[in-house]
Amino acid sequence: MSRTTTAETTDVFGADSILRRLVGEARWGLAVTRATLLEAAHPQIGAALMENSTFLTHPWRRLRNTATSSRRILSPDPRVRDREVARLNRLHARMSGTDAQGRPYDATDPEARAWVAATLFESTVAMCRLSGETLDAGEMRRLYDEYRIFLTLIDGDNEHLPATLQEFWPYYDHVVENRLENNDAVGVILYRLLANVPAPPALRGHPLVWTVGRAVAGPLATAVIIASLPEPFCRRVALPDLPGARTLMQGAYLTAGLATRYLPESWTRVDSVMGLLDPSSATPWDTVRRKAGQAAALLRLITPAPAADDQQVVLSADRFFSEVLDQTGDGYLRWPDLAAMAREVATRLDLGEQDEERLFQAYAAWWRELQAALDGDDDGRVTRQEYAAAAASLPGAGLIKIADVLFDVTDVDDDQKIDAQEYRDLFRTAFGRDLAGDGSYSRGAFVRQFVSFMSGQEHSEAYSTLLTQA
Amino acid sequence: MLLPRHVACVMDGNGRWAAQRSLPRTAGHEAAEAAVMDVIEAARSAGVTWLSLYAFSTENWRRPAAEVDILMRLVRRAIRKHAPALHARGVRCRFLGMADPRIPQPLVRDITDLMTLTGDNRRMTLTVAFDHGGRRDIVAAARSLIRSATPADQVTEDSFAQHLPYSDTPDVDLVIRTSGEQRISNFMLWQVAYAEWVFPQVLWPDFRATHFWECLDTYRRRQRRFGDVRQSTTLTGEGHR
Known part of the structure; x- marks a missing residue:
């Protein structure tokens, strides 16, 4: 053929x-x-x-x-x-x-x-x-x-x-x-x-x-x-x-x-089932999922809240390492982990070749920066301990570069603002309450939030979902 | 029959209640919980279908950090304690405002859970104005209107109201402000345009179902004119703006 x-x-x-x-x-x-x-x-x-x-x-x-x-x-x-x-x-x-x-x-x-x-x-x-x-x-x-x-x-x-x-x-x-x-x-x-x-x-x-x-x-x-x-x-x-x-x-x-033969077709379609697994998309399962969501909400509300829970806004460096950075789950931070993040963003936004290349380059630059700063034993990977020891003093230039590129590729209409639709494309959720009052995101705010999330200083529900969603 | 459809309460007097008893201000907030639950139940059993409570204003962030912190914890505790009961009684809970990043994350999660849990209930809608400012809502509506690119001559009161947060909320018929204070305090400015106001002297922590019924009674005896001089009516504000 x-x-x-x-x-x-x-x-x-x-x-x-x-x-x-x-x-x-x-x-x-x-x-x-x-x-x-x-x-x-x-x-x-x-x-x-x-x-x-x-x-x-x-x-x-x-x-x-x-x-x-x-x-x-x-x-x-x-x-x-x-x-x-x-x-x-x-x-x-x-x-x-x-x-x-x-x-x-x-x-x-x-x-x-x-x-x-x-x-x-x-x-x-x-x-x-x-x-x-x-x-x-x-x-x-x-x-x-x-x-x-x-x-x-x-x-x-x-x-x-x-x-x-x-x-x-x-x-x-x-x-x-x-x-x-x-x-x-x-x-x-x-x-x-x-x-x-x-x-x-x-x-x-x-x-x-x-x-x-x-x-x-x-x-x-x-x-x-x-x-x-x-x-x-x-x-x-x-x-x-x-x-x-x-x-x-x-x-x-x-x-x-x-099931495929006798159940309604809309139930056995792959997107319906995937939709059931992922609450951020709309499918015919909405009613079932809403009921399940209500049951889950009730369960969370009646379960005694741990006292420490009140203060837990910032992820510890250790948890941040395993939940966000170590994408391949091998216990080390290596280039494939960062490449996986870039890949996920590129897939979500369906990026063209040029944008994708820019994103990968930005991640590669950050990786070089991380290696230089954190890879104490020079073995091409950063261990959990190496990361935890230096998390607070991580260099920021590489991250800012990534945030910049991420902003550019998300801002498809080039109006220097991330509007509701663009935000949804990236995070698959509607605007969060962490957004500026006028319903859009400026470059400055976007970069600031990304950098504080990626350096483990501030928790963000949206980025967590983007990078930790199994 | 002559029942207000939408009643709103400005819960004032917690601090004074505590001061009269030589207790810290936060003790007043703590005591307010019983009044809140009593009023919700009184409103529901009286057949009021919309109840709004002014819990925390955008200006309240100016209070001492420790007081704000304790207030947030109290709200969280109250939500977790009463969520199943509210759900069982068919109350749909909503939170109006909620824009400040200073609201602790666990509280935001519990509030979201409460709204998810009770989202399908229809017997009564309880709107808790939390981190709320009436002017801010109007500004938000104006922004939303501008973004929707509606031509200026097509903007009417009704179409503007569609852009307010929770635009299905009807106009407030009766506002109860406890402790004798007589101010609007930036509360649901758009919705209270034609509301009747009553100002009972009782402080909020002492406010109970009987006080609520008295207020309903006062409302029934008021003559609502909606700006008209020829006829007076004691009906609810339905259909008027």
């Missing part, structure tokens, strides 16, 4: 795209989770995930960004699609290096990218099969072709993914049996991510409910994922085969399939 002039102006996936339909359904999350595990077992992808990704500390944000990104790439509008592809490529171009064993990895590696498309295709097929919906030969071929188009859009070509479905299955089996490995990323996803997944934004208010629910659902989810993986992979990676796990897995997929 080549990108011709016609392809530029028309919907390359076709109006009746199977992929577009499936990606819009919440159950596609099952396929994505399964595919992520198979991707992680690929040495290149596993290394890139471990070194750069924030999926462990911010899984919900990652899931939402993946859903948004897929939807944009599958958009019938070529401008939306091309913009997202370019953004994704810039994002991946920044992810390369060597893993813990000294092997080089590169997120733009064509073979690894073909494997991503392959796992997504195979997991989508598995999802349909297990949820009782059979794709006939024609549909499966069409779905495969759509994935090849997907890969072509991102990679420029699709040489590394076999041309036909017949050739695909031997290729897939070969990679599973010979190329995949039991690496850190697989272990982290199966045993750490699911056991420690932080509460989605909507449930932040009730840590107890979340912890108890997770203690039950975490191991079940692990069992469901393992039971759905290809047998040769389980053998190779020595995954446990628990009694009853297959039945549980089939039950889970079948339930998802039946």
Whole structure:
């Protein structure tokens, strides 16, 4: 499939795209989770995930960004699609290096990218099969072709993914049996991510409910994922085969399939479910969420307030470090942490190449400044202790630069003010009460607030949500 | 039938109440809580559908920091203590003002929680003017109006009122200011335009349901004219501006 002039102006996936339909359904999350595990077992992808990704500390944000990104790439509008592809490529171009064993990895590696498309295709097929919906030969071929188009859009070509479905299955089996490995990323996803997944934004208010629910659902989810993986992979990676796990897995997929078929469509759309998890967006779940919000408010009001709570306006340097700065959750502040912040802002604001580059440059300058000031032992990372010891005397020039760029890219109409809409685009919430009286933000106030938040001097609900939302 | 739809209270006299008993001013604020709860219940059972209480003005920030601090704690404690009861009685709680960053974060969170919790209630709407200034509300409405780019000749009293905070709030019919003081003190300036005022001598911490009923009675006996000399009416202010 080549990108011709016609392809530029028309919907390359076709109006009746199977992929577009499936990606819009919440159950596609099952396929994505399964595919992520198979991707992680690929040495290149596993290394890139471990070194750069924030999926462990911010899984919900990652899931939402993946859903948004897929939807944009599958958009019938070529401008939306091309913009997202370019953004994704810039994002991946920044992810390369060597893993813990000294092997080089590169997120733009064509073979690894073909494997991503392959796992997504195979997991989508598995999802349909297990949820009782059979794709006939024609549909499966069409779905495969759509994935090849997907890969072509991102990679420029699709040489590394076999041309036909017949050739695909031997290729897939070969990679599973010979190329995949039991690496850190697989272990982290199966045993750490699911056991420690932080509460989605909507449930932040009730840590107890979340912890108890997770203690039950975490191991079940692990069992469901393992039971759905290809047998040769389980053998190779020595995954446990628990009694009853297959039945549980089939039950889970079948339930998802039946729900998609029989519940109102608006309930099972991926955006509805994501909306339920993230209270800052509007969906058909509004009533349910409002009731849940009221229950949560009542619970908070009747729970005795800790006496110290009265004074807790400023985050301690230590908490600020783990909640805001350490985006990858490895206990250190490194460049990937700062890059993750820049990436989140760039994704939210859907920045163009130039603005994105400016933002990354600003973050890079701050990183150099932090390293010079805080990295006492010169090992390329700042430890919690190094940060806590010097937090109060942090240099400010780099931060001011970031705030300046952030202001410029948020202020899309260049009127030197952040108005209500621009504020909402950045923080996904309406104006807070920390705003100037005339309903807009001046550059000075914006820079001041950003710098005092980022240096841990002043708490801000808006920035907390932007940078800590899991 | 001759009941005011919207009653507002300027809760004055806490300091004097405490001084008369040689207690610190804050003891007066503490004692005010019982009066507040009594009045809410009295208003609700009498069938008043809108009640507004002037709790803290933008000018009150000038008071000594320690007093402000204790006042904030008292408000927080009262909210946490009475939230379930207010909700159970179908009272929708709103806070008017609330713009100052000096309001402690935990209090802001509790106030937000209280508003979320009671947001669907309709039996009575309780508006607590907290960090409130009537002029500031009018300025805010003017700003909002200018931002909406409404042509000058299309600005009417009604369209202007739409830009006030909580624009669904009806005009105040009766204002009760305790302790005998007779001032407006920058309270809901737009909404009190046609209000009847009563000034009972009792200090706010001593104000109880019976005083409230007396005030309603006084209101019933007043003749409301709304500027007209030919006819007088004792009906509520509904439909008038």
